[in-house]
Amino acid sequence: MWVTSSTSNVKTPTAIALGNFDGIHLGHRQVLKPIIELREESIPTLVTFTPHPQEFFSGKTRQLLTPLTEKVKLLESLNIQQLVRLPFDRSLASLSPQAFVEDILVKQLNVKYISVGQDFRFGQGREGNAQMLQELAKNFGVFVHITKLQTCLSEDSSLRISSSRIRQCLAVGNVRQAKEMLSYPYSLEGIVIKGQQVGRTIGFPTANLQVPSDKLLPRRGVYCVRVILATQEVVNGVINIGSRPTVNGQVPTVEVHLLDWSGNLYGTFLTVHLEKFLRSEQKFPSLDALTNQIMQDCILARQILAYE
Numbered sequence: 001m002w003v004t005s006s007t008s009n010v011k012t013p014t015a016i017a018l019g020n021f022d023g024i025h026l027g028h029r030q031v032l033k034p035i036i037e038l039r040e041e042s043i044p045t046l047v048t049f050t051p052h053p054q055e056f057f058s059g060k061t062r063q064l065l066t067p068l069t070e071k072v073k074l075l076e077s078l079n080i081q082q083l084v085r086l087p088f089d090r091s092l093a094s095l096s097p098q099a100f101v102e103d104i105l106v107k108q109l110n111v112k113y114i115s116v117g118q119d120f121r122f123g124q125g126r127e128g129n130a131q132m133l134q135e136l137a138k139n140f141g142v143f144v145h146i147t148k149l150q151t152c153l154s155e156d157s158s159l160r161i162s163s164s165r166i167r168q169c170l171a172v173g174n175v176r177q178a179k180e181m182l183s184y185p186y187s188l189e190g191i192v193i194k195g196q197q198v199g200r201t202i203g204f205p206t207a208n209l210q211v212p213s214d215k216l217l218p219r220r221g222v223y224c225v226r227v228i229l230a231t232q233e234v235v236n237g238v239i240n241i242g243s244r245p246t247v248n249g250q251v252p253t254v255e256v257h258l259l260d261w262s263g264n265l266y267g268t269f270l271t272v273h274l275e276k277f278l279r280s281e282q283k284f285p286s287l288d289a290l291t292n293q294i295m296q297d298c299i300l301a302r303q304i305l306a307y308e
Contacts, residue, residue, distance in 0.1 A: 097128030
């Protein structure tokens with residue numbers, strides 16, 4: 001897939017989906033669907049912004065559901081051929097809705113078709129909405145498809161699918177609800193690096209995963225997981241996300257223990273699918289107490305994953 005941050009390098013003509021698309025959840029996929037179907041006429045292109053407008057205006061770093069490498073892989077699997085990451089700066093933020101459509105979308109991106117979600121906003125002060133985009137684009141012979149907001153069933157009602165809602169689920173460890181909205185398990189991926197190797201001394205060796213610094217970590221604690229090795233072998237396991245208070249850890253780590261598997265993982269790339277939250281992070285009075293709890297975690301993980 002072609003990825004660019006410069007409109008001068010964009011492959012045209014384009015059929016574009018506009019938005020931030022963090023997570024590429026079920027709602028996003030409905031927005032992407034119309035432009036994928038037009039791939040014979042125009043290049044299916046996702047146009048997003050970097051940094052996220054909220055990050056630009058707040059000055060606070062925003063952790064992502066899908067950092068760039070993950071987003072690219074997901075988009076490729078959906079047959080999106082191009083990702084345009086418009087630099088969001090003071091100049092872009094000050095453009096009127098009319099100027100954004102004419103100068104960016106029409107003149108620079110040579111857009112032929114646009115797809116957005118019902119809640120899309122754009123232009124200075126978020127003045128423009130989906131209906132305004134539709135009217136402005138019509139002046140240039142460009143059709144705008146507006147996708148209705150998508151919902152999924154929760155335990156007591158229908159929930160609107162959104163990146164914010166997924167973040168809320170992850171903050172409390174509800175990875176199952178997050179999975180329903182994403183249509184795939186929330187994952188952590190990265191290279192295995194050397195840690196303190198405490199797990200090895202108590203009979204539970206772990207792979208210390210170096211995840212991207214801008215990846216959103218879910219609630220601290222222990223989860224049962226499925227791990228995809230570099231060989232594409234799938235292995236069940238448990239993961240601990242936290243600072244390991246029992247051994248006086250200071251820096252948050254992501255450590256995976258593979259069930260019924262042994263081998264050298266250092267330097268290899270792992271993808272870890274979070275399947276269910278087991279318990280919160282806690283400090284144990286001794287290594288023996290920690291070992292006993294890990295044994296119970298592994299037993300429970302085997303039971304859960306056997307029926308998933």
